[in-house]
Amino acid sequence: MDWVAGKQTIVDLLKKYRFAIIVLLAGILLMVFPHKEEASENPPSVSQEITHQDVSLQEALEEILSEISGAGKVSVLLTQAAGEETLYQTNENISSDEGGNNSRRETVVISGSGREETGLIRQVKAPTYLGAVIVCQGAENASVRLAVVEAVRSATGLTTDRISVVKMK
Numbered sequence: 301m302d303w304v305a306g307k308q309t310i311v312d313l314l315k316k317y318r319f320a321i322i323v324l325l326a327g328i329l330l331m332v333f334p335h336k337e338e339a340s341e342n343p344p345s346v347s348q349e350i351t352h353q354d355v356s357l358q359e360a361l362e363e364i365l366s367e368i369s370g371a372g373k374v375s376v377l378l379t380q381a382a383g384e385e386t387l388y389q390t391n392e393n394i395s396s397d398e399g400g401n402n403s404r405r406e407t408v409v410i411s412g413s414g415r416e417e418t419g420l421i422r423q424v425k426a427p428t429y430l431g432a433v434i435v436c437q438g439a440e441n442a443s444v445r446l447a448v449v450e451a452v453r454s455a456t457g458l459t460t461d462r463i464s465v466v467k468m469k
Contacts, residue, residue, distance in 0.1 A: 357455075365434065365451060370444045372437025373468060378456065379430040388419040431462040439467035 314321065358376045365374040389408040394401060408420040432452050438444040445465045452463050 361434075361452065361455060364455075365436065365448055368438075368444065368447050368451065370438040370441055371448060374434060374436040374448075375468070376452075377433040379432075381428045381430045384427045385425040386421055387423040387425065389422040429456050429458055429462075431464070432456060432458055434463070434465045435468045436465065437468045439465050 358378055361376045361378075362374050365371055365376065390405050391408060392403060392405050394403045396402075409417050410420050411417050434448055434452060436444070436448060439448075448465050449460050449463045452458065453460055
């Protein structure tokens, strides 16, 4: 009889605390299974980002310019005067001493998860381009050259004298 009474007591406790037990089991399951780490171990450096951005602009221009009627196959080369520049937020502390004024500049740092520290970005300046060379199959046609030059001018901000369009062999 003791076994039957103990079994009934356990069933009553399970009914009474079923939600707490479910939450407890869910917590244990979440702790047991590994989770994916969202932050990457090695974030890309600034030079890698600039190169990637520049290449993607060249590829985007090639794709868009090849859609111009009569242009045909297109290759694009962009040259940069200066790459993308990141300006960080700084705090300037000025103090007056007997000997004069002292000023100290410090970059504002943000602490992330996992002991990561990064500077607070104030502004990101876009790269400035020196010129563009476009090689396309339809460059012998003046209207195609004009359309290509206007498209590159509007995409990069270059003046038309810095854009060269030549015929592909």
